[in-house]
Amino acid sequence: MARACVKNRSVNNSCYVSTTEKGGPSEDKPPPAAAAGRRYRAGGASDWGDWHWQLRSRIRSIAGLKKRFPALRVPDGATNAAARFPLAVTPYYASLIHNLDSSDPIFSMCVPDGREVHDPPFLESDPLGEDGDMPVPGLVHRYSDRALFLATTMCAAYCRHCTRKRVAGLTEERVTGPRIAQATEYLSVHPEIKDVIISGGDPFTMPTAALERVIRAIRGVPSVDVIRIGTRTPVVLPMRITDELVAMLKQYHPIYVNLHFNHPNEVTPDAAAACEHLADAGIPLGNQTVLLRGVNDHAPLLADLFRRLVRVRVRPYYLFQCDLVRGVEHFRTPLSKGIEIMEYLRGRLSGLAIPTFVVDAPHGGGKIPILPNYVVSTSPTHTVLRNFAGEMVSYPEPRGEFDPMQPGTRVDDGVWGLACGMRNSMRKESI
């Protein structure tokens, strides 16, 4: 089971990519086709590469899962969870499942789990308070220079850890012309909004022409500089990144795209090709990973994910603490886990590959970056810092009135010596 497996895993152990011939992926190769998924894919249709077929053929029920994976033992309470929060998995994403149980990260992220219906009282359906910050329907305006436009409630696959479980997939609808007009009117009279994020749901599940209507309307507001699109389609439906879609997006630069990869097993050759297709169109790609217990709460695994992403031209942007949303308690990790992971990454990965670890504060409090504490002590003349290896170093501040080098200044050991500038560094062994 996932929890036991996570405790013992390493980058190359069987939990990571499960039962492959070589026992795990090398960092140079994308993970091979999954065992259970490979069998499923072998029986797949000739339309496999057609994103419309993938959407039409999504698994939408526990019975559908059982039909596709006859060996599946339905997890306890899964039917109740699916009744409360919708189930959808594309054939492509289902083909990435290695093991038909929660030891498999892809399985955990897309198959309902009975624990989703048991919430502690502090979880909320809208923990970020988005509904309260909508001046017009579908447009969230919280930060003065940014707005979020929810263009659809549909996703290709419904993530069990989704922050918008209150809306994603309960119905599958997209914005109408009057709603788009309301949003752009608001943007027009709020020229302080420079950056509009189109999200949902997943905007890339919309027909290209419908998505273009949204983008064109927003691009028509002169004060909007940047349009960002949040999508998980390169992860769960990479065939959606078609020439037609990319050609449309290119007309409305600057367009940025934020992706949502959570695990190295998601960085397949198909997903890599989708990312590179977007990058070739001059679209900067960022990634937002959610820290999920039993899925990716392991520093070497995340280091591997971030390396893989950089390789396919995706910049790790945020590592999110799982939000306080109903139905996700079993995925939540202590904050200290994220801090521990950030400690591990620093010094092992290039800064380019290290995301910012953030907590999206409850009740609309906004994103709060959380860092390991690298400042040990300060004095008027020196700041004592701790580096990634645990050594302490003394950083001299601009020379002010206080001069510790004056006659009579006491020379000392330890942190005080660093803080006075009497020592330059302390090795870990002597701390």
Ligand code: SF4
């Ligand atoms: S793709 Fe995004 S909005 Fe859709 S279910 Fe997953 S996390 Fe939620």
